[in-house]
Amino acid sequence: MKEKIIDIRDIKRHFQVGEELVQALRGVSFSVEEGEFLTIMGMSGSGKSTLLNLLGCLDTPTHGEYYLDGKPVAKMTKNERAIYRNRKIGFVFQSYNLLPKTTAIQNVELPLMYNHNYSAAQRKEKSKQALISVGLEDRMMHKSQQMSGGQQQRVAIARALVNDPVMILADEATGNLDSRTSYEILTLFQELHKEGRTIIFVTHNPEIADFSSRTIVLKDGRIVEDKVNSNVKDARRVLDSLPNEND
Template sequence: MMKTILDLRDLKREFQMGTETVRALKGISFTVQEGEFVTIMGSSGSGKTTLLNTLGCLDKPSSGDYLLDAVNIASLNRNELAGLRNEKIGFVFQAYNLLPRTSALENVALPLFYNKKVPASERKERAVAALEAVKLGNRLHHMPSELSGGQQQRVAIARALVNEPVMILADEATGNLDSRTSYEIMSLMQDLNQTQKKTIVFVTHEPDIAAFSSRTIILRDGKVMTDTINSKIQRAKDMLHALPVTADY
């Protein structure tokens, strides 16, 4: 049987703005199974950011249930929530969020310092393995300023992988990249999903990025409008190879 990684049941989130109640999420329900690659789309005001914060255990719903790897986050206190977030979720952000004066290896190893289940003797080995998984084994000691945007995002993906989370949660992870580098990152994501069976939830506003996933959920006004299996998944490697070759002078 497939293992359920995310289970959202009638999720609602309300905010009080003065005398007005803002209903950001109005009863979101869906599940994500282990090994799925799901994109979540929605325009400004759709509830996408609020849902992202909930999925990342940065916020709790006002009502309803969110189970992450069978753990209901509503039952956790702040410290337990932080521990679950560190162990179960690998975050990849649009802005990379790397420490500027710290090497690629040290950036990737950072989450391991907060994981008490990983002994200090294993940190370097696991960080090196994560960087090798994203094809940066020859850039271990480079600082972020010595890396291209695509390489910095690969470091961020390695950092997301290092704790062996149950889910990679990406927030507009190609938003700062040109087309070629975006396809390179999405090719890596597809490889992680297909060969390593990583569960990926990718938040984006770009339909061409969503075409690389196996399923797309579209939000509107705090509700799920469509939840569609992608029957014709685009291969990012094919898109990359189709780009014209540019010469450097």
């Protein structure tokens, strides 16, 4: 039996918007094991963003329990959650969220800057390794605005990898990219998955689910479907089958 990375039990999250009480999550339970590639899908308003924030330790549930890597997160203070984000989670956002005017390597170093266990030399070395693993070894000194969307997203993925997180949390990570670049990024995620990383990919795009090992579908704050994908598509193959842009 593999270790449980995520274990959430009966998570509820309510928001008070004016007079109205919005129930974004109405009791969600599931667990994620090490090495899974999970897609969380749902329409907008289904509660997937709220769930993502909770999973990413950016928010705390109104009710329920959340164990991340064995530790209860729901009761943590803001600072404890910040440290947990720093050590356990790698974020990849739809809009990359790189620091502007900053080189790729400095962007990747960022999480380690907030972790005093790393010396400057270790930090540099790790960031280099992360950039090499996303195929950007020749772009290290490029600044954010000098790179294409796909390259920026790779930098963001490298930044998510650099602190050796227990899971990578991707929020519509291919949402801003053209289909070819999207497949490139998906290929990268699949490679990372093969290396044994746990990946949670939040999206509204059903196609992406075909490339993951498991899919959870949310609707109105509840899980309506949770299935293991036995026929995982290979993003590399799709990529190769795409017509070459030069043709």
